[in-house]
Amino acid sequence: MQTQANAPGGPNGPLPSLQRPLEAEQLPPGRTVLAAERITKSFAGVTALREVDFDLRRGEVHALMGENGAGKSTLMKILAGVHVSYDGTVRIGGVATAFAGVRDAEAAGVAIIHQELNLVPELSIADNIFLGREPLIAGTIIDRRRMTRAAARLLRRLEVDIDPESRVAALRVGEQQLVEIAKALSLDARVLIMDEPTSALSTPECETLFKVVRQLRSEGVAIIYTSHRIDEVLALADRVTVLRDGRRVLTADIGELTHGTIISAMVGRDMAASHRTTSANGELVLSVRNLTLDQPAVNGWKRVLHGVSFDLRRGEILGIGGLLGSGRSEILESIFGAAAGWRGGEIAIDGAIAEINSPADAYRLGLALVTEDRKSRGLHLAASIRSNVALPSVGALSHFGIRDFARESRLARDVVRRLSVRCANIDQTVATLSGGNQQKIVIGKWLATEPRVLLLDEPTRGIDVGAKQEIYQLIFGLAEQGLGIVVVSSELPELLLMSDRILVMCEGHQTGLLRRHEATQERIMRLAAPGMAAHPWESQ
Known part of the structure; x- marks a missing residue:
């Protein structure tokens, strides 16, 4: 299935003419909404993924874990339409799909929150959230008032007290991360890929994000969640898949896993605990x-x-x-x-x-x-x-x-x-x-x-x-x-x-x-x- 390469709407929701194969009413809870089969991807002769299988169910948080270089980001970018050349098959709602790009994936209901910020620093928060999907008056003039109100609603959902007209360049990294999350929420996606969403957030901001994730899950959104923070994965995820050296080495329900078993799967060995053993008494x-x-x-x-x-x-x-x-x-x-x-x-x-x-x-x-x-x-x-x-x-x-x-x-x-x-x-x-x-x-x-x-x-x-x-x-x-x-x-x-x-x-x-x-x-x-x-x- 080749989807339309259009953005999925603006501040008022998806456009009626858009094909949305992942609408909640089409798939019952627990059904597979996305599947990757035998995915292989190489860069300049170096294999990043080797015959990786992965599936995602409606209304679940599936954590994708592994060390840096394990292939997590590559797999997520394939599923989100960033990488379009690879071996293997991606299925959306059971149908083999070949995205031509990110807009194609978004039109199919798949959105990604990148860890590496993908914002335009000199534009406002509202401009960044709806870039390329701005609401128009008479089809020609950007309706800034409506766009700003929509951006403010998204920020309030994340409990962020920032003026949506503020320039992104003036924000700290953690605040920019929240803008990235708001941008993804604005897409009304049925599959949401979250790449290290809490890496720049402090504990209260993380708790707010977790509430949003749980609410989305209850609404039937399927979430791929990547994090290096094992404690939050144990608290949030329904299942975990671990990649190591480009291969899938583990997929299990969260109830079957512990902090130690996840680390062992990620690194292939037991990790000795680090701790500070001495205190300073110097000048x-x-x-x-x-x-x-x-x-x-x-x-x-x-x-x-x-x-x-x-x-x-x-x-x-x-x-x-x-x-x-x-x-x-x-x-x-x-x-x-x-x-x-x-x-x-x-x-x-x-x-x-x-x-x-x-x-x-x-x-x-x-x-x-x-x-x-x-x-x-x-x-x-x-x-x-x-x-x-x-x-x-x-x-x-x-x-x-x-x-x-x-x-x-x-x-x-x-x-x-x-x-x-x-x-x-x-x-x-x-x-x-x-x-x-x-x-x-x-x-x-x-x-x-x-x-x-x-x-x-x-x-x-x-x-x-x-x-x-x-x-x-x-x-x-x-x-x-x-x-x-x-x-x-x-x-x-x-x-x-x-x-x-x-x-x-x-x-x-x-x-x-x-x-x-x-x-x-x-x-x-x-x-x-x-x-x-x-x-x-x-x-x-």
């Missing part, structure tokens, strides 16, 4: 006093940080937690001289007051920042591993302004060896690496500068459980060597696992500073809850 390396940040807003300026203060010692891992918009990332960007707006307060490095007005100043003082979005702000995807690793150090590696490629190559090989980066060679393009290996390159290029303080914003976002374990061990090892580390994470278990102390933020205010043995998920969430900014923060 002060970073002191922040009364840090404030004012940024441009619609009606003038808005204060996004209100008097944040903390110290960091050599060998210490300081975690920062809070909800989206609480000011977590702005703390790191302000310290590094990368935040837009006006910064106040005092920063000291090794006891000396530091003037940091730009990232170049921060670099000279021994600071390094790994940003939350590695693809847009952390890496040059089209460049090689060697070029990416050398980028922050290119001045130090050059002679009289001429690049020393031999020294760059030695540095890149050392980073690849030290961080166990899986690659063909240092001239491999970074875009072809898995997410976990890309993250290692981002961290490695800054470690090559031999920093005093390492600032990490969501260091394990979007990487699998095996790569997470490697990143944790790397961070623990760096702390043991005396590096001062500040980590922002949306995952509370990760904060509790890694941190010696946890700074909690709420609405730009510091509401808690907890020692490891006193911190719990419940206590952190209480301090992060809206309204806590009005109360004095507790220092532990």
Whole structure:
């Protein structure tokens, strides 16, 4: 069946003339709505999928899991019409289907939420949600009022308090992820493919999304759900399929699985638990006093940080937690001289007051920042591993302004060896690496500068459980060597696992500073809850 290559309607729902083979009334609960049979796909001679079978039933959440590079994204892109060339058969409602593209899949009732954001930064939220499907007046003029109202309804469903006319470029990564989800919901799909939808969301935003997923399931929507967070899969999914090295190695009902069996299927071995065994007692390396940040807003300026203060010692891992918009990332960007707006307060490095007005100043003082979005702000995807690793150090590696490629190559090989980066060679393009290996390159290029303080914003976002374990061990090892580390994470278990102390933020205010043995998920969430900014923060 070849479907029409049209978008499925606009803010008022699907167009009447569109073929919709996956309407709920056509298939009873539990019936297979989508099936992939013996799917094989190769890229440049490298096999990404090998004879993979997968099926999805109406009204179920089927989790698709595996390490980075296991073939999950490739399979999802085939089912969503992104990849149109492959071997095998895809069936929709029992009928063999060949999508000509994404619009074809959407017209058939299949939509995908990409982990890698697919938004136009300079357009508004409403424009992005309905791009190519805008409601028209008299068939010629975009009805912005109707489109904005429809976008606002979708955002309210996700409990997002953002003006739909806001530019996407002004949003944080987590907020952009919610816009991607709203865009997919606007398609009224009967099959929804969700690729790491919670990777940039904090716990309350995740809970809101889970409510939406459960509601969609009750309405008969079939959902393919990919996540590296095993606990949320166990709580949300009806079935799990695990891919490893391009092959299906497991499909089972959720009641038959445990955390351990899923990990073993994903990595092919048992994983030893990571934990932080030592606490820091070193000298002060970073002191922040009364840090404030004012940024441009619609009606003038808005204060996004209100008097944040903390110290960091050599060998210490300081975690920062809070909800989206609480000011977590702005703390790191302000310290590094990368935040837009006006910064106040005092920063000291090794006891000396530091003037940091730009990232170049921060670099000279021994600071390094790994940003939350590695693809847009952390890496040059089209460049090689060697070029990416050398980028922050290119001045130090050059002679009289001429690049020393031999020294760059030695540095890149050392980073690849030290961080166990899986690659063909240092001239491999970074875009072809898995997410976990890309993250290692981002961290490695800054470690090559031999920093005093390492600032990490969501260091394990979007990487699998095996790569997470490697990143944790790397961070623990760096702390043991005396590096001062500040980590922002949306995952509370990760904060509790890694941190010696946890700074909690709420609405730009510091509401808690907890020692490891006193911190719990419940206590952190209480301090992060809206309204806590009005109360004095507790220092532990």
